[in-house]
Amino acid sequence: MNRRLLIPLVATVALLGLLYLGLGIDSRDLPSPLVGKPAPPFVLEALEDAEVTLTEQDFIGEVALVNVWATWCSTCRAEKPLLMELAQGDIPIHAFNYRDERESALRYLSVSDNPYRTIAYDPAGDAGIDWGVYATPETYVLDAEGVIRYKRIGPLTRQLLLDEVLPLVEKLRAESLREEPLGSEARRVAQS
Amino acid sequence: MIPRVSCLLLAWLLPAGLAMALAIGEPLEFATEAQQRQYDTLVRELRCTVCQSETIHESNAELAADMRRRVYAMTLAGQDAEAIVGFMVQRYGDYVRYRPPLQANTLLLWASPFLLLVVGGFTWWRIVVGRRHMAAYPAFTRRERALLDRLSREDTGRQP
Numbered sequence: 259m260n261r262r263l264l265i266p267l268v269a270t271v272a273l274l275g276l277l278y279l280g281l282g283i284d285s286r287d288l289p290s291p292l293v294g295k296p297a298p299p300f301v302l303e304a305l306e307d308a309e310v311t312l313t314e315q316d317f318i319g320e321v322a323l324v325n326v327w328a329t330w331c332s333t334c335r336a337e338k339p340l341l342m343e344l345a346q347g348d349i350p351i352h353a354f355n356y357r358d359e360r361e362s363a364l365r366y367l368s369v370s371d372n373p374y375r376t377i378a379y380d381p382a383g384d385a386g387i388d389w390g391v392y393a394t395p396e397t398y399v400l401d402a403e404g405v406i407r408y409k410r411i412g413p414l415t416r417q418l419l420l421d422e423v424l425p426l427v428e429k430l431r432a433e434s435l436r437e438e439p440l441g442s443e444a445r446r447v448a449q450s
Numbered sequence: 451m452i453p454r455v456s457c458l459l460l461a462w463l464l465p466a467g468l469a470m471a472l473a474i475g476e477p478l479e480f481a482t483e484a485q486q487r488q489y490d491t492l493v494r495e496l497r498c499t500v501c502q503s504e505t506i507h508e509s510n511a512e513l514a515a516d517m518r519r520r521v522y523a524m525t526l527a528g529q530d531a532e533a534i535v536g537f538m539v540q541r542y543g544d545y546v547r548y549r550p551p552l553q554a555n556t557l558l559l560w561a562s563p564f565l566l567l568v569v570g571g572f573t574w575w576r577i578v579v580g581r582r583h584m585a586a587y588p589a590f591t592r593r594e595r596a597l598l599d600r601l602s603r604e605d606t607g608r609q610p
Contacts, residue, residue: 291543298541357512383516390541392513393500 290409292390297324297404300385305355305363305377312378318404321430322350323397323423325374326386328358329366331394337413338373344419345373349427352376356394357383399426402434478522489525492534493518495549499542 292298297314304310317324325341327334345351353374355363360379367374380386389398392411399408408426410418480486496517498509506514506521517538524534538546550556590598 291540383512386513387516387520387541392542 290390290411292406293409295406297398297400297406298385298388300378300380300388302354302378302380302385305360305379308360308379312376314404316376316378317352317400318402320350320402321427321434322352322375322400323427324352324354324389324400325398326354326356326389326391326394326396328356328394329362330358333413334395337395338371340414340416340419341373342371345375350375352378354378354380354385354389354391356380356386356391397423399423399430401430402437481526485525488531489522492521492525492531495547496521496535496538497546497548499546505548 297317299314301311301313304312323341323344327337329335341351351373353376355377358379358381360381363377363379378385383391390409395413397410397414398406401407407430408423410423414423478486478489480489493507494505496506498504498506498511498514498517500511500513501509504511504514506517520537521534524537529537535547544550544556550559552560
């Protein structure tokens, strides 16, 4: 009799455990297969000047953030003061202006702060698909070599910056500095 | 979570940029019938990643429209279904596929119906075999009957 009761009991407890674990999973927490991969190539006009063409090379060179934003995205507006602080703290921020209109984007930036160093204008979401953008805002961290090292879907928060983004930026900067002396040495040798 | 939802909603309500995206059911022209078939299959197999429980075929989200447009362009360019799905998986992960591939981390998922069948079949077989050995109604062995007889006699014997 004990064994007969034990099996359903164990099964029920196991199922409850499984369901309980399921409760902790956020179905909006999506995987980011691009983390660890080089920044996907793109060719887009600069937001400020349609004559200027930008590519992924304009985002690469030092440890930097890439932010995907639009004027219709209220969360992006709410996030911008934090980006402003980062920019003032000497962290370069590049951006995709995603599915937006050039005039409204420029007007928005002219009446408020502009934390961005480079802004690629992506009205059709072309680069968006290549970069695996789900929804604005999104923020990537690129290392000095242009490899995506982190991706945040949704707004940045101060807590997130302190816990994840800033330590990562610091670590990546240290990494690139360690490699730098070798690189500059090689360059000097090559020049002489 | 809520700000992002409102963000998406705004994006959806805003008509700007819609001209570039493919609306649902918009008639498309293909060079061959095979391309048409491939497009029709693919848009029903790829998940709209912002709306989660919709394929890009049935979703109104802008991202789904972008993805349809990309599937269309790649199909016209002569890419096969595998290449297009691979392209999407590279960017959005396996999550984008409505039909999960058979690989190490999905093995249990694919095997679970068969496992359930085996466990259920075994349980059913155990019960049937157990019943076969059971008598149709409870019966006492000869020794049990003798014991019962004795007990009832002793019981009645003790009463005054």
